[in-house]
Amino acid sequence: MNPEDIVGPVEGTKVPRFAGESTFARLPRIDQVSDYDVAILGAPFDGGVSYRPGARFGPMAIRQASRHLRPAYHPDLQVAPFRTIQAVDAGDIPCNPFDIDSALKQIDDGASELVSDSRKLVTLGGDHTVTLGLLRALVKVHGPIAMIHFDSHLDTWDSYFGADRTHGTFMRRAFEEGLLIEDKSLHVGIRGPLYDQQDLINDKNFGFSTVRAADFDRMGVEEVIGLARKRVGDSPMYLSIDIDVLDPAFAPGTGTPEMGGFTSRELLSLVRGMPREQMIGADIVEVAPAYDHAEITSLAAATLAYEIMSLMALNVTDKKG
Amino acid sequence: MNPEDIVGPVEGTKVPRFAGESTFARLPRIDQVSDYDVAILGAPFDGGVSYRPGARFGPMAIRQASRHLRPAYHPDLQVAPFRTIQAVDAGDIPCNPFDIDSALKQIDDGASELVSDSRKLVTLGGDHTVTLGLLRALVKVHGPIAMIHFDSHLDTWDSYFGADRTHGTFMRRAFEEGLLIEDKSLHVGIRGPLYDQQDLINDKNFGFSTVRAADFDRMGVEEVIGLARKRVGDSPMYLSIDIDVLDPAFAPGTGTPEMGGFTSRELLSLVRGMPREQMIGADIVEVAPAYDHAEITSLAAATLAYEIMSLMALNVTDKKG
Amino acid sequence: MNPEDIVGPVEGTKVPRFAGESTFARLPRIDQVSDYDVAILGAPFDGGVSYRPGARFGPMAIRQASRHLRPAYHPDLQVAPFRTIQAVDAGDIPCNPFDIDSALKQIDDGASELVSDSRKLVTLGGDHTVTLGLLRALVKVHGPIAMIHFDSHLDTWDSYFGADRTHGTFMRRAFEEGLLIEDKSLHVGIRGPLYDQQDLINDKNFGFSTVRAADFDRMGVEEVIGLARKRVGDSPMYLSIDIDVLDPAFAPGTGTPEMGGFTSRELLSLVRGMPREQMIGADIVEVAPAYDHAEITSLAAATLAYEIMSLMALNVTDKKG
């Protein structure tokens, strides 16, 4: 888009940040612009959770916390994202709260209408099940993809209480459905005990590679970034961040917290180093506001969404540069 | 049972109430006695909720709060319930979190194993959907029943997002399945706006009568009790208490709170006056601990369960008397 | 408006209430309709508070809580408000957080653009200072008015730390500016100690009458309603509800709580009995979400706004009837 045609967020110097629109970062709604580069999308579904529910309120809470952002310029990345790309808020997909497969279809359909080669989605969950619906939509445009998956859990169980598509199984289903390119994906931040040792073996068999939280202590930020770039190569990459990859101190508002996670500064450094040139979409999931306090989890999720949009803007700047 | 054979709760003067067993009121587990009169049962299912989830943690939280009770003697009812009846904790039914009908079947099956003419259940939800499963089990023993339903909502919608059995539709299903005797049931505490005026008409057509919160101001405790007794007559009666019948000040920890509800003292007075001689079972549902504070909602639910068991014990005393 | 032209809220049976628009009760935005009968307006200003700040986040929080409403039909008032009147959400006035008089002017200007003889406002505060700005706008249309003022405080101090227009002085200023008709206004719910006995004498001199919380115990709902109707007579009436008129148990999320307030059921009964035929506007102020829990204060405020809009709709029905 022409920079001069871009409609930016409501300006915090004119309307106080605690007033006005409830869109993400107070961006324009999708119906207020003629076209867009990146759309924020809410997927308020938590019917796939195995422990604490509540992520259905995630999109609402992340948008509220995003009011706090002063979004004009990102000094670490040196980009003015919302003057570079047209970003919009596309609202929420009305997901059926009682039927996982209906909800997945609604997400697939809703996302399919919004994505194209040049239009990207940054989705706010919802539990991690929603990523399966999103991948189905994206693969129709981009073909199979490499996944960078920040999470404390592998999410590659086979089934859970007879349900094949839940927040603990979606990665396996994605692989089985051919949505992921074999040997290209990477889990980062995995920790905590397992129901079964076989989980690890299965996971490897699906062609995933893993950086456990304990590995990170040894590897450091740069080595993990290097590994991620190597795994992805020149494939299209999707970035999925389960907020529970952060330690519960940084993200209490989530459904399946695990002790021993990343600090928020570590996660920001890692995300900034991901192979953004390949990134065709992203999501931040598993924010359960009923367990949050002082909005720290929602604010972390909102900041991550902003970081990702800034990386997308940087890709545009790079090409122009 | 023989009073001298009754196994009572752990004594608070020997083991501090913050220590020891996590059973309801620190009662014996079902496997620790040869038989029982009343069993507490957990139904940790919240897959049928339309707004805030979390009632799956209800049974756990109510049991924790029940530790606070000093259960030996109820001075208002003048009964020593756990020396009069053998009460036990039967644990939780492992409900499928992803499939409403599976969960209902698990509840029906689980409850069916526990109830008989002489054995009663007091169930801790879970969302209100669980009552449907419980009624199915009870009706097999007692035939169709009269329902006294404390709630801020009618729960007689037809369906919701294509789901026929949810916490907002279970009363209608119960009627349609023939579980309720026509013209014998009563809603108490109804308030708040509706999706549709037709809801009220339907409800009447199903043979329910209603005491709205606004009616209660005019009628008072005694008149409502009289109406309940008249409705039930000599039919078997089931008492279902949605904790949201209390005002949010008294029960913040619930999924669909409505301003303008009962105080806890009003609810206790009403419950104590219900036609206990006809009561063949009861439940307390919709406690969502993530929204509670200082355990006030869980404590209210635990106290209500204790009141109900005391009423059941009083029936035994009456007969002996 | 023609009922068939009315645009109603997003339907909760199609889009779950936790998804979609963040407008009040998910009503249409003002730019989505050609005209309206009643507009919800946010006045996120708390620069006039003397104790706990935070009411700037009130409009946002009340809108979030209003998602919970199922707004189609009000069974106690027997009206379908949003099929009877065209209600809209007019967004927030961007109030200057640092300058009380600037903010008051912004509120006066903003409200003036929205009100007319046939268009009414229901405003969500913000602290009680905002009512002064609103009255200035309304008086330009309706002339001086009678005020029904639910509050635990008189708000008739002369000045506070040199500031003449604060949440503790706005009622006196309103009187002095000729915005209120002498001997027509009424305070309801006043309680708590005072800085000075003279406050009471002054208040009377300004022509206010007062129902203290302690008076209410003696008078009851009907007598207070009678007094309110008598005071107002056939003058235009403005209804201003400081949420702290509720007891802190029912409304912890406020800036200057006072022990011994109304229950939510008492307040609903009183509000429903106010002389609605005279009501030319209303506000609900002093919701400070940082002190709320489980949204009980925000939900009370949202319900009150809905009640008021239902009363406004009832006026329309009455005329047609």
Next chain:
Amino acid sequence: MNPEDIVGPVEGTKVPRFAGESTFARLPRIDQVSDYDVAILGAPFDGGVSYRPGARFGPMAIRQASRHLRPAYHPDLQVAPFRTIQAVDAGDIPCNPFDIDSALKQIDDGASELVSDSRKLVTLGGDHTVTLGLLRALVKVHGPIAMIHFDSHLDTWDSYFGADRTHGTFMRRAFEEGLLIEDKSLHVGIRGPLYDQQDLINDKNFGFSTVRAADFDRMGVEEVIGLARKRVGDSPMYLSIDIDVLDPAFAPGTGTPEMGGFTSRELLSLVRGMPREQMIGADIVEVAPAYDHAEITSLAAATLAYEIMSLMALNVTDKKG
């Protein structure tokens, strides 16, 4: 004292209530005046509790909440308490947290230094055990007394885990030590189940009379006041308020909450009607701030302390009148 010599609280119109001294209601410290009529005293001891501890932080929290009071004039009682009596904050008694009897002796000694025929104490607990120490001090000045005891519990157990002096036994000890006049004391607000039916019989044998919460529904405020006045007659009276006499909705921040308690308005009405002419001292105990939210429990306790001091001031006014 001469009214003109009285040192009042820091004025809220000169120093904002959120600033300055942390004394109760920002009254002068005891070392800042030459003499006093009433002293606020903290007894931060919770070593006698049987369930949730934390009342050691009660005095601190109640003082913080008392900042919110505008203490100059009490319009319901029509008295300007701090212009009528010299009230001071006497600080805290440093109670031994590990030894109940040491703490009781410290409280007895500390209170004894502060009370005389003309000097009264209003003590902030601490758990209810502290009342025993206070009574020992008072009886040395006034002889045995009548007790008006607002509480949800009788506090007349014999012993608990071998401890004879705890928050559940202090009333019995007080009777046995001859601190209470037989047949003059009254429990108000009692509710909840008991460890033993014998508790009730014992209690009667100690000469206590009881108004249960359930009795109050029938009796109402005036009848309870009449009974209290009749019981006390012309004996010296001590008023002890366990904050758990309020319903948990009004006082969540306490150690042994019981469903079904008083509303704050009911409690205020009752306290205002107590035989104040006989009142020689008072306490408010069992505020456990870790379980409070938005300071509602602490504010209730602070308001009650202010009410009591206003009643004491009224006695002075009466005599002068």
Next chain:
Amino acid sequence: MNPEDIVGPVEGTKVPRFAGESTFARLPRIDQVSDYDVAILGAPFDGGVSYRPGARFGPMAIRQASRHLRPAYHPDLQVAPFRTIQAVDAGDIPCNPFDIDSALKQIDDGASELVSDSRKLVTLGGDHTVTLGLLRALVKVHGPIAMIHFDSHLDTWDSYFGADRTHGTFMRRAFEEGLLIEDKSLHVGIRGPLYDQQDLINDKNFGFSTVRAADFDRMGVEEVIGLARKRVGDSPMYLSIDIDVLDPAFAPGTGTPEMGGFTSRELLSLVRGMPREQMIGADIVEVAPAYDHAEITSLAAATLAYEIMSLMALNVTDKKG
């Protein structure tokens, strides 16, 4: 034990983790197995605390949080702990809440019944006083021991308010009673100011060595592990973790928090490196749930208990290896 005879926890794939037994990690109760290798024991006593009480609710809260664990396989340690050792939940010791020495004797007696050369305890506090009772029991079996003590405080005061055995003095008493081998013990994580410089000198005189939090910045994980292993040598080692060794961000739910503590990942790395071959028992103490939120402190404690049991299982695997 024979692996095939081992009774494992309730399986999370059959009974959802939010349902069923409230034992630690849903392990079998001690009465459900014939013998055991490791028992979880609750010591709900907080009568020895100097600041915030509430750790009496620690065992209950840690067990609740432990439901979240998926305990079958520990991928970082490569062990399936509950298939390797028979772990059980031995319930709580009913500690006298009013008498420290009685409670210590109850803990000593209770633990003595449960430990032997081949049976180990992992105890959940309670405040740190309980460790003294546990050491007394253990030394009867193992003789004096080396202590690895994770804490922000030395706990070697002489006495406090005349009490010799409190959570701030237990380490000194343990040394004086001959329970600790001189020059073998190590404090890790110490920080914050002191009542007296002499504390440090005394501590050294008792033969303790200390790694302050500030030292850790310089030393790193590996050097601290090396020092711990060197100190312990081949002596029997007891591991005691005061949860306040974590920074308050990671463990807000504790009684005496100190700024500047470990992150949860640092603590996990340190614990995993401790000389597990020598470990004859362990405890995790000072979890005060009233100050926790979203269970992050309880979950950290539960995870640490699981890590320790996994290390104990690894010792078995090593020997078999």
Next chain:
Amino acid sequence: MNPEDIVGPVEGTKVPRFAGESTFARLPRIDQVSDYDVAILGAPFDGGVSYRPGARFGPMAIRQASRHLRPAYHPDLQVAPFRTIQAVDAGDIPCNPFDIDSALKQIDDGASELVSDSRKLVTLGGDHTVTLGLLRALVKVHGPIAMIHFDSHLDTWDSYFGADRTHGTFMRRAFEEGLLIEDKSLHVGIRGPLYDQQDLINDKNFGFSTVRAADFDRMGVEEVIGLARKRVGDSPMYLSIDIDVLDPAFAPGTGTPEMGGFTSRELLSLVRGMPREQMIGADIVEVAPAYDHAEITSLAAATLAYEIMSLMALNVTDKKG
């Protein structure tokens, strides 16, 4: 002062820390000593905030949390601060809550009375606007100063809603008013997006240097300390800590939190290395207790104030040494 004349804090071994005076660290009040070296001062003003208000309650909350300190000896710095310098609590400045310039004048006047060459202030905010008032007072004594500014924000906007002196502009005003020596000041911890790229350029033009949070990852503690010492040289230095320099996990209780901040251990290390010999005063600001939990933010602020006073004491020890 003569060490033997120094009046220290209330001793925690004589009066439990939860009892007694509410001064900072229970130090003597300023009126209890003849002279002092360092005074704690409260500046409870939050009229300059752009997002979440509430820092007016900061001084009160930090003092409450400071009770937890055992302040006699600082083992890392090896100093007994309150035996080395006479520290006092000077209470709060009664700031006008409605008028920024009045409040700034009150702060300037109040601080001017308290500071001299040999008397230093450590001020507890309040929002960051208060630092401007403090600098005005200090510069009158010391001349222009170098500023070490820990914060996540630059605070060098030009104006905000027409207000020139707010918490987002005070640094620019300080520069323009000649309070800061050009090229001597340093921002540490800056992060998050900006309203405008120009902010960075302006900031440099004002002669500030910046260590962003992202720079810190690369530089480490020692290099930042070196840079700070180099910037300050031998100029008088003022240390201003906005608590939001900590990550929200460590300091949730603040008004404008930013993801990705310092851990508390990093901040302590940095503060300890600052050029203390040059330090002529300090403040800790932006603690907003309504958003805190378990006092972790207030405790961090209290600990930082204690660290700073310990550094000031160390300067005295150095000179004597």
